[in-house]
Amino acid sequence: MVRRLQDLCLRCAGRNFGRLAGQQISKYLSFQQKEILLERMASHMQLTSDVLPAITYYLFSSKLRKISFWHTDQITDEFLTQLGRCCPFLVHISLDKCQELTDTGLMGLFRPQRELVELELKKMPKGVTGACFADLRCALSLRIVSLHDSKAVGAEAVRQLVSNNGGMRELSVEGLVLVGNSTVESVAQTLAANLEVLNISWTCSIQETSLLALARHCPNLHTLVVGTNNLLTGEGLDQVFANCRIASLDISCCFKMLSMHLHALYKKPECLSHLACLHYASHLPPQTLLTGLPHFIALRELDISGSTVDDGAIEAICSQTGSHLTGLLMSVCNAVTDVCCHSIARHCMRLSQLRMSILPSLTCEGLLPLFSDDKRAKHIQQLDFGGTNKLDESVVRAISSNCHNIVHMVFSGCTAVDDDTLELMAENCFKTEFLFLKRCSKITDDGLLHIVYNCPLRVLVVSGCRNITDRSMIPLAENCERLEEVYISGNTSITRAAARFVEDMGLSRVYVRHTIPNVPDNLLIAKNLDTGKYERMS
Secondary structure: OOOOHHHHHHHHHHHOHHHHHHHOHHHHOOHHHHHHHHHHHHHOOOOOOOOHHHHHHHOOOOOOOEEEEEOOOOOOHHHHHHHHHHOOOOOEEEEEOOOOOOHHHHHHHHOOOOOOOEEEEEOOOOOOOOHHHHHOOOOOOOOEEEOOOOOOOOHHHHHHHHHHOOOOOEEEOOOOOOOOHHHHHHHHHHHHHHOOEEEOOOOOOOOHHHHHHHHHHOOOOOEEEOOEEOOOOOOOHHHHHHHOOOOEEEOOEEOOOOHHHHHHHHOOOOOOOEEEOOOOOOOOOOHHHHOOHHHOOOOOEEEOOOOOOOHHHHHHHHHHHOOOOOEEEOOOOOOOOOHHHHHHHHHOOOOOEEEOOOOOOOOOHHHHHHHHOHHHHOOOOEEEOOOOOOOOHHHHHHHHHHOOOOOEEEOOOOOOOOHHHHHHHHHHOOOOOEEEOOOOOOOOHHHHHHHHHHOOOOEEEOOOOOOOOHHHHHHHHHHOOOOOEEEOOOOOOOOHHHHHHHHHHOOOOOEEEOOOOOOOOOOOEEEOOOOOOEEEOO
């Protein structure tokens, strides 16, 4: 993998910006390149006090349109206020785990904005309560807002945000524990027909009146993510399906959902393309879902992880939806056996995503016809067999030989994965970006290097693979320029220096997890919780 000249030049500019700024390097950069340089300097902790004046003068501009900062303490209130003053026409703002921010800085950023289209605030610190939303007024432009896991943001702040920006189409308040029933009702009333996508997962106080409000006011709602909820019984689903255009529904962990209300799914079955339900719901028999399957002619993705489905249910699902099903997620379905694999291989013609993780008794040999068929294998993009420890070697080799378009692979704990498998993957699965090999004890540097030199990795997990050493880490850092996350915990043959090298060499700063859990610094030997073995500290 060869790095582009542009990326090398931007790296050089970021590392030497204080010295080069006097030479007006900015006049040689496009505005898109300035956006990239700002993001990369922040991720590599290069926004130090000595270069901030030069950055403000040479990089901040009214022509910047997009900013994105992730996991940095260098983005402060003063920085954002100055950014907002100089860049009043931003269309995209993304801030993730910027722990030094408060409402004051966000107010300074939001107040001048008039053309903002997309706002993403993730894992904001306690100082961000949402008071800043009073200064965000982009009613004509703002369409997408995500406040994922910003736990200090309160209900009144969400109502203020929606009131000031009534043109929003998509809203995610996932993980906002202070958001309750009245907030969702207010959102429904204010956004009304504009609202198309709503994510209220992990807002556990949501009740049936919220669903009824959505049904009453939001006829264009097509995606609803409820996720985990212990209060909903499903009574409001009847009205939601009757009055809205639901195409994607996630009620995966609504543990009190009653069988009688799931029949609401059958009101407009021809519209439903994505369905997640029955997760860990032992009180809901699979027949509840199977009754309506023949009518789900548009169903593309079905997530029944943790449900009580058995081989007969999988046969019914695949025989009735297999011709058009592109995604089947059935992790932790403990009632199934290898018989279900034959049903999947026999009926599913267009699968692009298959998740069969934590099924320790399955060998999955019945899937061989699926992965050996070139026509069907080329559709596969995501596979998850993590924790399916007995996965047969022939299946792994078929995947590695024929799934040329696969991007995401999880083989954690699979004993059949070895260096020969990785060499096959490197030759045939050269689009792989996400590779999970935790506790695959047979792999060594020899196999991993084939992957490193041939695949554009973004996330690599080799925790508990004790034969992986610094020999793999250095080429990983130098060849996988888009690398985002690396997990190497429990690998005592990898030094801290190599881990730091991986962190620093990415275009953006790479998140590296390299620990042996529960170990004080002064111990010479400790138990590795990934491998279960006692190992010498490095």
